[in-house]
Amino acid sequence: MTTLTEAQAVAPNSTARKLSYVKAFNEGLAQAMREDENVFVAGEDVAGYGGVFRMFDNLLDEFGPRRMIDTPISEAALVGLGVGAAARGLRPVVDLMFMDFIGVCLDQIVNQAAKMKYMFGGSVSVPLTITTASGAGLGAAAQHSQSLEAWLAHVPGLKVVMPSDAYTAKGLTVSAIRDDNPVVVMLNKVLLGSSCEVPEEIYGIPLGQAHTARHGSDVTVIALGRMVGEALAAADELAAEGVEIEVIDPRTVQPLDTETMFTSVRRTNRVLVVHEAVTFGGLGAEIAAQIQDAAFDYLDAPVLRIGAPFSPVPFSPVLEKAYVPDRDRIAQGCRRLLERS
Amino acid sequence: MAQRASTASEESAQVSKDLSAQVIKDLHERMVRIRLFETEAGKLMEAGKLPGFLHLYVGQEAVAAGVMAALRDDDQITSTHRGHGHAVAKGVGLREMYAELYGRVTGACLGRGGSMHINDVTRGMLGANGIVGAGVPIAVGAAFAARYKGEDSVAVTFFGDGATNIGAFHEGANMAAILDLPVVFVCENNGYAEFTPQSKHMLLTDVADRAAAYGMPSVIVDGMDAVAVHRAAVEAVERARSGGGPMMIEAKTYRFFDHQGVKGLRHPYRSDDEVAEWKARDPIDLIETRAVADGTATRAELDDTWQRTRDEIAEAIAYAEASPLPDTADLLLNVYSG
Numbered sequence: 001m002t003t004l005t006e007a008q009a010v011a012p013n014s015t016a017r018k019l020s021y022v023k024a025f026n027e028g029l030a031q032a033m034r035e036d037e038n039v040f041v042a043g044e045d046v047a048g049y050g051g052v053f054r055m056f057d058n059l060l061d062e063f064g065p066r067r068m069i070d071t072p073i074s075e076a077a078l079v080g081l082g083v084g085a086a087a088r089g090l091r092p093v094v095d096l097m098f099m100d101f102i103g104v105c106l107d108q109i110v111n112q113a114a115k116m117k118y119m120f121g122g123s124v125s126v127p128l129t130i131t132t133a134s135g136a137g138l139g140a141a142a143q144h145s146q147s148l149e150a151w152l153a154h155v156p157g158l159k160v161v162m163p164s165d166a167y168t169a170k171g172l173t174v175s176a177i178r179d180d181n182p183v184v185v186m187l188n189k190v191l192l193g194s195s196c197e198v199p200e201e202i203y204g205i206p207l208g209q210a211h212t213a214r215h216g217s218d219v220t221v222i223a224l225g226r227m228v229g230e231a232l233a234a235a236d237e238l239a240a241e242g243v244e245i246e247v248i249d250p251r252t253v254q255p256l257d258t259e260t261m262f263t264s265v266r267r268t269n270r271v272l273v274v275h276e277a278v279t280f281g282g283l284g285a286e287i288a289a290q291i292q293d294a295a296f297d298y299l300d301a302p303v304l305r306i307g308a309p310f311s312p313v314p315f316s317p318v319l320e321k322a323y324v325p326d327r328d329r330i331a332q333g334c335r336r337l338l339e340r341s
Numbered sequence: 342m343a344q345r346a347s348t349a350s351e352e353s354a355q356v357s358k359d360l361s362a363q364v365i366k367d368l369h370e371r372m373v374r375i376r377l378f379e380t381e382a383g384k385l386m387e388a389g390k391l392p393g394f395l396h397l398y399v400g401q402e403a404v405a406a407g408v409m410a411a412l413r414d415d416d417q418i419t420s421t422h423r424g425h426g427h428a429v430a431k432g433v434g435l436r437e438m439y440a441e442l443y444g445r446v447t448g449a450c451l452g453r454g455g456s457m458h459i460n461d462v463t464r465g466m467l468g469a470n471g472i473v474g475a476g477v478p479i480a481v482g483a484a485f486a487a488r489y490k491g492e493d494s495v496a497v498t499f500f501g502d503g504a505t506n507i508g509a510f511h512e513g514a515n516m517a518a519i520l521d522l523p524v525v526f527v528c529e530n531n532g533y534a535e536f537t538p539q540s541k542h543m544l545l546t547d548v549a550d551r552a553a554a555y556g557m558p559s560v561i562v563d564g565m566d567a568v569a570v571h572r573a574a575v576e577a578v579e580r581a582r583s584g585g586g587p588m589m590i591e592a593k594t595y596r597f598f599d600h601q602g603v604k605g606l607r608h609p610y611r612s613d614d615e616v617a618e619w620k621a622r623d624p625i626d627l628i629e630t631r632a633v634a635d636g637t638a639t640r641a642e643l644d645d646t647w648q649r650t651r652d653e654i655a656e657a658i659a660y661a662e663a664s665p666l667p668d669t670a671d672l673l674l675n676v677y678s679g
Contacts, residue, residue: 084482
């Protein structure tokens with residue numbers, strides 16, 4: 001993985017060691033709370049229980065009930081609490097547990113948090129962080145498995161990050177908390193237990209900056225969240241066939257670093273976009289349109305999108321496996337792109 | 342159950358005697374400012390000078406005045422889309438407010454918000470809100486921040502009867518109660534959710550009954566009587582400020598104009614008789630009559646308040662009309678911080 005090199009660049013004195021995605025998130029959050037007394041966490045089961053995904057383990061012990069608040073199951077009031085507290089100078093971290101629950105509080109996210117600064121003529125900032133778990137793969141079915149980044153990335157005023165590994169889970173979380181805008185941190189449920197090298201000290205990863213996770217000359221694969229790992233695996237497979245895949249991890253999908261993509265596409269002339277979310281109306285469409293606009297003359301084939309079929313996430317493991325894109329589909333997509341002259 | 346405060350005018354008159362003349366004049370002046378701001382805005386809208394929507398507050402002035410006179414500058418409020426009255430009573434500048442209605446760059450929102458989003462964070466006015474009920478949890482958050490920072494400010498959330506049917510109200514009320522936060526819930530029950538009468542949108546007579554579901558005390562007051570509202574607000578605010586937790590005030594009031602604009606009476610959703618009955622209890626007439634009768638203020642003093650305010654309003658409108666429009670090159674200003 002290239003993350004070790006980058007981690008050392010961010011924190012030269014770090015003692016990198018392997019840490020799981022969920023523990024990296026937890027460590028980044030704890031460090032951000034130590035760094036700024038205005039940071040607090042509110043959500044369902046976050047304090048006493050430590051979060052249903054153990055994201056908030058041990059934080060109550062260190063920070064106490066003033067800064068770790070268990071709330072009723074009331075997503076609208078929870079996000080509203082964050083909006084009001086942020087407008088009054090705090091830096092709330094509110095947890096929505098499963099991303100699917102944002103339907104319950106979309107008004108507070110879309111109409112309140114995202115628009116307050118703009119509508120108020122700039123007189124207030126909303127440094128709110130919303131953490132949530134997205135993605136399929138745990139057999140959690142249609143109401144606990146969605147990737148709804150396209151809904152949020154469509155709304156001016158919000159920022160959306162999708163950590164693809166433990167290193168980015170920590171760095172993007174820290175940056176989200178330090179950012180003066182509302183930021184949604186989409187943690188991926190399947191990645192929670194995955195590990196990579198993570199520096200011990202606090203570090204932020206700049207929002208809106210894509211990362212080239214693997215360099216290659218033949219096809220550019222732009223992969224969101226968990227799909228980065230799948231794309232890297234596909235790249236290994238294709239390398240054995242003599243094909244070099246470049247894998248770009250946007251890390252932040254709003255704002256989206258399109259320049260890194262354009263530069264890559266102008267070199268490789270072929271591009272595949274892959275995300276877990278439903279293909280129709282997904283971010284792949286936006287990315288494909290922008291690439292066409294900026295680099296049409298460099299393309300040797302139409303931009304290819306890979307995403308989920310137009311269906312709710314199924315329960316049965318065989319169906320769910322067929323639903324979520326994987327390394328095989330990504331590799332096949334690359335081969336298809338290369339077959340075109 | 343809600344504590345039924347007396348609405349008998351004799352009793353309120355007695356209370357008004359107990360309040361200092363200064364408080365009565367303060368309530369009166371806040372109401373006059375709202376009344377003139379709103380009636381002039383209505384005229385501007387009718388003259389086709391204002392873009393967008395205008396939800397006038399005329400008739401409900403006693404609520405904003407009575408509550409705001411119980412607050413400090415650092416106390417926070419969240420408002421409704423009928424929010425001009427709250428903003429005026431909280432001390433937001435009339436110039437900035439008119440300029441915003443005109444969509445000028447000098448407006449309270451730099452011309453980006455309009456009537457439904459007027460705010461002034463320096464005055465603790467956290468915004469009118471275009472989404473019914475949405476301000477409730479935001480006020481809960483503001484109260485949370487006050488306690489977190491060890492400050493003794495309180496947050497007041499204003500909402501209508503219709504808003505109490507939306508989830509955000511119930512979630513916010515329960516959240517404030519369970520976290521024991523200094524929030525005062527003020528329901529301005531004007532009897533209509535837009536054009537739908539209360540009898541058709543809830544089976545309750547008193548919205549205050551809803552507070553009981555959250556373990557929150559409540560009181561019902563005559564929303565046309567600024568003194569009665571003020572008395573209840575002082576009690577609720579002091580209770581919240583001293584750590585007593587949230588409380589709800591239901592003020593029974595009435596809007597003299599239509600839901601939106603001045604005369605949009607395409608459907609006779611309320612009778613002329615009903616409107617006339619409420620107008621006969623005009624909140625400003627009520628406080629003036631009483632003040633003159635009990636010697637709190639002279640007619641000349643009250644007239645002077647009207648005249649001074651008229652002048653200020655005229656000046657504010659002139660300021661707004663002379664103000665520049667926003668530069669379209671700045672269209673993306675303030676979408677994000679930094």
